[in-house]
Amino acid sequence: MKIPTRSQDRGFAFNITPLIDVVFLLIIFFLVASHFIRNENLEQIDLPFASQGKDDEDSPRRLVITVMPGGDLMSGMTITTATDFEQQLLRLIDQHGAAATELRIRADRSVSYSKVEPLLLTAARHGVTRVRFSVLKP
Incomplete structure (x- = not known):
């Protein structure tokens, strides 16, 4: 007895390997694009100029706080409060220790010292001594 077979008319053959690639x-x-967007600053600020300074590499033990012209604090791309800043700092201190934790302050050149001082006092209160300011070279 002969088994019936279907005709092997497959029609148009389409190679999907390039499509998968x-x-x-x-x-x-x-x-990759989402990584760059996350690291981008939400708003541009005018950093102060300094006669000397050095370039740093990124560090996982660093907390970067931006002080906007109006005095608002930003951590990454989100607006934060002084309480949130302190909690973020404490998390880093718990992970790496106060001596290894670094605070980077990016303040607009028009911001008065009274807006930056609470950040410095909070860092000092928790034993963070590695405080850096972001500046531009002239």
């Missing part, structure tokens, strides 16, 4: 490349592109 393109999809993976797009996924990688969007992952």
Whole structure:
């Protein structure tokens, strides 16, 4: 007895390997682009000029706080309060210790010292001695 077979008319053959490659490349592109967007500052500030300074590399033990022209505090891309700043600082101190924790202050050149002083006092109160200010070279 002969078993009936279907005809092998597959029609148009489509190779999906290049399509899969393109999809993976797009996924990688969007992952990298989202990383750069996260590290971008929300608002540009005018940093003060300094006659000397040095470039630093990024550190996981560093907390960067931006003081906006109106006096608002920003951590990353989110507006934060003094209480939130203190909690973030305490988290870093718990992870790395007060001696290894660094505070980076990015303050607009028009901001008065009275807006920056509470940040310095909070850092000193918790034993953080590595405080740096972001400046521009002339």
